[in-house]
Amino acid sequence: MTKSTVRVLIVDDSALVRQTLAQILSADPAIEVIGTACDPFVAAERMSEQAPDVIMLDIEMPRMDGLTFLQKIMSQHPIPVIICSSLAERGAQSTLKALEYGAVDIIGKPRMGSKRFFEESRVVLCEAVKAAASARLRVFKPSCVVEPKFTADAVLSRASKAMLETTEKVVVIGASTGGTEALRALLEVMPPDAPGMVIVQHMPEVFTRAFADRLDTVCRISVKEAERNDTVLRGRALIAPGNQHVLLKRSGARYYVEIKDGPLVSRHRPSVDVLFRSAARYAGRNAVGVILTGMGDDGASGMLEMKQAGAATIAQDEATSVVFGMPNEAIKRGAVDSILPLHAIAESILIHAG
Numbered sequence: 001m002t003k004s005t006v007r008v009l010i011v012d013d014s015a016l017v018r019q020t021l022a023q024i025l026s027a028d029p030a031i032e033v034i035g036t037a038c039d040p041f042v043a044a045e046r047m048s049e050q051a052p053d054v055i056m057l058d059i060e061m062p063r064m065d066g067l068t069f070l071q072k073i074m075s076q077h078p079i080p081v082i083i084c085s086s087l088a089e090r091g092a093q094s095t096l097k098a099l100e101y102g103a104v105d106i107i108g109k110p111r112m113g114s115k116r117f118f119e120e121s122r123v124v125l126c127e128a129v130k131a132a133a134s135a136r137l138r139v140f141k142p143s144c145v146v147e148p149k150f151t152a153d154a155v156l157s158r159a160s161k162a163m164l165e166t167t168e169k170v171v172v173i174g175a176s177t178g179g180t181e182a183l184r185a186l187l188e189v190m191p192p193d194a195p196g197m198v199i200v201q202h203m204p205e206v207f208t209r210a211f212a213d214r215l216d217t218v219c220r221i222s223v224k225e226a227e228r229n230d231t232v233l234r235g236r237a238l239i240a241p242g243n244q245h246v247l248l249k250r251s252g253a254r255y256y257v258e259i260k261d262g263p264l265v266s267r268h269r270p271s272v273d274v275l276f277r278s279a280a281r282y283a284g285r286n287a288v289g290v291i292l293t294g295m296g297d298d299g300a301s302g303m304l305e306m307k308q309a310g311a312a313t314i315a316q317d318e319a320t321s322v323v324f325g326m327p328n329e330a331i332k333r334g335a336v337d338s339i340l341p342l343h344a345i346a347e348s349i350l351i352h353a354g
Contacts, residue, residue, distance in 0.1 A: 005029075006133040009052035010036040011043040011069070012084065013061045020110050021056060021084065021125070028126045040069035054132045055081045057103075059095055067098055074102040080132035084109055085207075092210035099180045104132040104322070108204035123267050131177040131295030135322050169195045169286050169353035170232055170255050172248060172279040172306075174272030176202040176294025178322025180211060182342055183292070187219045187237060189346045194221050195288070195353035196232035198240070198248055198257055198279075200270045202294065205242030212239040228259045240270035247278035248287075255283070266298035272326070276302025285310030288352045290345060291336075292316045294326035304335035312352040314338045314345055 008031055010021050018036040025031045034050050037043035039061050046052075055073070059066040070081055081103045085095045095106060107128050110121035175183055179201050187197075203211060208225050215223040215237070224230075226238035226246050232255035240246035245265070247258040258278075265271035272291070276299055279287040289306040291299045293316055307313045313336050315327035320342040330336050340348055 005032045006129055007032050007034045007050070007053045008056060008129055009034060009043060009046055009054075010056045011038075011040065011061070011066070012036075012056075012058040013038050014058075017058070017084075017109055024110060024122050024125050025129060027122070031126060031129055040064040040066070040072075043069070052079060054129050055079055056084045056129070057081050059083060059085055059098065067094060067101065070098055070101050070103060078102070078137050080104045080135050080137045082107060082128050082132050085204075092207055093214070096180075096207065096210055096214060102137075104135045104137070105177055106203060106207055120264055120269075123264060127267050127295065128177075131323055131325070134295065134325070135177060167286065168253055168255065169288065170248065170279070170283050171195050171197040171288045171290065171349055171353055172275050172283075173197060173199045173290040173292065174275065174294070174299040174302075174326065175200070175292035176268075176272075176296065176298065176323070176326060178293035182316065182320075182322075184215060184218065185342055186292075186346055187215055187221065187223065190219065190221050190237075191350075192220045192235050194235060194350065196234055196255065197221075197237040198226065198232060198246060198275060199237055200240045200246060200272045200275045200299075202268050202270070202298075203242050205244075208239050208242040215239075226257045226259060229256050231256050240275065243269055245270050245274045247274060248282050249278065250282040266301075267296060268298050272299030273302040276306050280305040280309040280311065283311065287311040288349055289313045290315075290349065291327050291330050292342075292345075293321035293323055295323045296325050297329035299326050300329035300333050300335060303330045304333050307335050307337065312337055314340060314348055314352075316345065317341050 010018050012018050022033045026033050035046040037046050057066045083098045083103050083106045105128050212223050212225040222236040225241050245260045249258050266273050289303050303313050315330050315336040317339050318324040
């Protein structure tokens, strides 16, 4: 084991899931699976033998459920925890509750239906583990991120000419690791007449709808999972559905969203780069782009295109980011106008898009 290797403990009551996760993660030279456990009691024994850097945890298990175990971990010895859950409506809300209790991320259990699904599961799982290891719960520097196979060109080609002028403002936001709580804090303070927003949060399908529904209950604006041809309206935020790209489009003065399948872009679907590039094309200087906490570089290229098109661009600062990867990449590429703490971003959005 090298100094940069991420040590992972897998806790799941399914032997097949434990075996599959261990196989996927062990194939990455930057990750070492130090053990597996069928329930939290066995996991506690494994942790006493060797402390992991990251725990992958199921929610529904015998003897002690994952939420209870998560609370014990965070209160006694905080370790980055990734919730690995089945893609089912049942239990989606309780799984989201884990984020409030301190879990770093939610991912879906690997898909075994085809080679493509298995390969995409591998990319998402390994990326999530490395992001968790570098989260602010502990000081850890993951190994270099694998270069993406695709750019936003795979879903949305580059614009050939400028759009006609319009005065309507629109806000696009991208986030990943740590983004669920950052988005809650940001959207909770938005006034009922806030500018229309389209958001990409890296999260599996099913959970994006539950996440949107939860935000809708605590915010003064309306929040919903985006559907094909949804209009972008003042006082409403649209959350990209998991496992699908979302694009901002415009017909006359009306902004709306398009939902598309496609390859992983910057290792993600939905991808922030895809959303930001579409905003650069269809909104131009009337857009405000915001990039929040997250691992990797998704959104950096798209935000640069937005800035070049005249949009206002904002990045969350390092001090308030759980993982400073995505904002930092955008900053390094010269794509960011303002670097702000999370609590100041809402006011800046309202100034630029008011």
